[in-house]
Amino acid sequence: MSQENTRRKKGKMIVICSAKGGIGKTVLTANLSVALSKKKLKTIILDSCFQFGNIHLVMDLQPMFTIKDAAEQIEDLDENLLTSYLTHHESGVKVLPSPPSPEYADLITLDLLDKICTSLLNRCDYLLIDTTAGLPEQNLYFIEKADEIILMTDLEITSLKNAKSMLSILKALNLNQKVKVIVNRSTMKSLLKVKDVPKILEEEALLCIPNHFEMVSKSINIGIPFVMHYRRTKLSKAIFHIADLLSKDT
Ligand SMILES: Nc1ncnc2c1ncn2[C@@H]1O[C@H](COP(=O)(O)OP(=O)(O)OP(=O)(O)O)[C@@H](O)[C@H]1O
Ligand SMILES: [Mg+2]
Numbered sequence: 001m002s003q004e005n006t007r008r009k010k011g012k013m014i015v016i017c018s019a020k021g022g023i024g025k026t027v028l029t030a031n032l033s034v035a036l037s038k039k040k041l042k043t044i045i046l047d048s049c050f051q052f053g054n055i056h057l058v059m060d061l062q063p064m065f066t067i068k069d070a071a072e073q074i075e076d077l078d079e080n081l082l083t084s085y086l087t088h089h090e091s092g093v094k095v096l097p098s099p100p101s102p103e104y105a106d107l108i109t110l111d112l113l114d115k116i117c118t119s120l121l122n123r124c125d126y127l128l129i130d131t132t133a134g135l136p137e138q139n140l141y142f143i144e145k146a147d148e149i150i151l152m153t154d155l156e157i158t159s160l161k162n163a164k165s166m167l168s169i170l171k172a173l174n175l176n177q178k179v180k181v182i183v184n185r186s187t188m189k190s191l192l193k194v195k196d197v198p199k200i201l202e203e204e205a206l207l208c209i210p211n212h213f214e215m216v217s218k219s220i221n222i223g224i225p226f227v228m229h230y231r232r233t234k235l236s237k238a239i240f241h242i243a244d245l246l247s248k249d250t
Contacts, residue, residue: 019162053098060223
């Protein structure tokens with residue numbers, strides 16, 4: 001083991017992605033981060049929806065700084081300066097929010113992301129990346145660097161078709177061993193059922209998050225992740241189960 005490795009414990013990078021938008025990535029990221037934090041694991045979120053990110057809203061945070069500040073200070077950006085740009089949530093989770101306005105998204109380069117991810121991984125047990133839908137260049141960077149890729153879908157035919165295409169790209173890139181597929185809203189009324197998904201996606205191991213629009217919607221609107229107060233619901237139990245699986249070797 002190198003000196004660098006013995007000196008520092010590197011965190012795990014988990015990328016939350018989906019082929020189609022509006023599947024539940026941001027809701028999962030917020031709640032999973034709190035669930036990991038409750039297990040005393042240092043967790044940081046990078047909001048990589050650089051145009052219209054809203055993880056800070058879902059967690060009721062008023063950021064003083066965002067990734068825009070990091071972009072503007074890229075020459076002097078060391079770990080201490082970067083850490084000072086993080087916004088702290090009461091659960092212990094820290095967040096590097098997206099820029100305050102969409103036009104700043106162009107400031108975010110792959111070099112900057114590499115610097116940020118490498119630094120943040122030195123400061124946490126888990127770095128969660130809340131991505132935009134699809135496979136833009138930035139997402140390709142994240143999934144290649146990731147320790148685990150969470151690919152989310154729901155039971156709509158369009159979501160499943162796109163998830164299947166994304167899975168085949170991940171397989172072509174030899175990244176499929178890092179992938180965990182999550183079916184969100186798995187109990188929703190739908191022509192397709194969870195039992196149909198393994199055949200459609202050619203993936204046996206699936207994780208599920210049940211449908212509970214009322215609880216999720218309220219939680220988003222008041223800015224309190226539901227795992228904070230509704231620990232015993234099926235919805236929260238599904239999130240804690242995912243946190244357990246991700247952290248079982250930590
Ligand atoms: N388990 C769930 N049960 C019911 N509704 C849900 C669930 N998860 C998410 N939703 C609903 O789906 C909507 C979209 O969720 P979210 O914003 O997390 O998706 P996203 O994948 O981050 O979207 P985008 O691609 O735009 O970033 C939410 O407004 C919420 O109402
Ligand atoms: Mg989102």
